Amino acid sequence: MDVWQELIILLEGVPLTLSISIVSFLIGIVVGLPFAFIRVYEKEIGFVVDAYEKIFRGIPEIVLLLLFYFGLGPYFPSTFGNAFFTAAFVLGLRSGANQSQIYRGAIRGVGDEQMIAGMSIGLSKWRAIWHIMIPQVFTFSTSGLGSEYALLIKDSAYVYVIGGLAELMKRAIELKYSAADVVTPFVISALLYILLTFPIAFWLDRWGNRRKKKIGL
């Protein structure tokens, strides 16, 4: 098998790697953003967020993946029995724990005064969060989110342990056997991973810096 064939086989895994990462990233936003605000503005129930963050940041995702897929999969075949669901669930919640911390820092950076100003015009707390805090929090978080996205692309490689998803890593490992070539598949996949992470993280960071400059954050 020549390099081009290997490249094509690996390239075919890119959409799956990307979709695992992007879906996880979105789950991370949906979970992390409200949790960050709960942690800052609803201190009484902040311990729930704390516990969640500790669990998902403290356990290696490879362990989480195996636990959910093989541990819960047989009992919940339509959810944890599904490899994509489990992958997105584990990576998404892990990302939510990371993103919650990123947003928390951003909330502090944006400052409580913006909240108070929002409430002074008659907005409720959660509406002030929606209209005033969240747009600024995202601007403030872009470099952190860029790293988080890159982390997700890289960590999607762990998904090979539960099998069933022919993403980039899984294909590289299979090529190692079928093509009897130990080095080439991993060199190519290494390059592909760089191509998938770097430009988007870079663009996010640059866009964020421009935006920050514009609004004086």
Next chain:
Amino acid sequence: MADFVMEARHVYKTYGRKNAKKTKQANGDTSDGAKHVVEAVKDVSLQIKKGDIKLIFGPSGSGKSTFLRCLAMLDIPDKGEIYLGDECLTKPGVDLNKARARIGFVFQHIYLFRHLTALGNVELALRQVLKLPKEEARKRALAALAEVKVTDCANKFPAQMSGGQAQRVGIARALARNPDIILLDEPTSALDPELTGEVIDTLRDLAREGTTMLIVSHEMPFARDVAEEMIFYDEGRIVETGPPSQFFNAPNTDRAKQFMTRIINRTTRE
């Protein structure tokens, strides 16, 4: 109808210093926490009628800003009542968001929404709080910006404006929804001296139009011209109240006399 647009009855507000614990340990003092507590508002009562222009002044750190925030329920008083018209805001279960929509608040450090243009800053409450249709909100926002003469900043972000322009947008933001009263917390003290004039002019315009205002300020010429009543506030209390002439000629209390002497000397030196 209530006699007053806004009324404070025996309001108290105390807050602990943020470093209370540390100070405590450093002192080795465990007897009581009283000395680490700031009594910003101690039994303060005040009435404001429609069209009134009242000015609060006094040394910094005396609790003026805290009192003003209590009036807008941005700080919740420990004790006492705040009335907005007939409605008691300090009663539990009151919709404070609705009440705050009827109170304009202008901040010392302006606090415009940084991610929105001047127009966006003014429009937000009109759209999201008053729920006006888009067209009408825009029209009213532009009118408010025109009133404070910053129409040319409509599409600028706060970071692109001068301090004076930003504060005038801040006033437009408070003004646009036609609040019952506007509370202004040292609207000029964070600005460069040469920029205070434009903001003061805006306030004079508002005064001429009969806007009900309670202003914390040390702009004495402005106070003399515009305020109907001046309130000298020190150590969490109202020390003396009277027309500007009383303060500029012969304050009743020694504390006010001292303060006036100092502040007028400072103003004339400048």
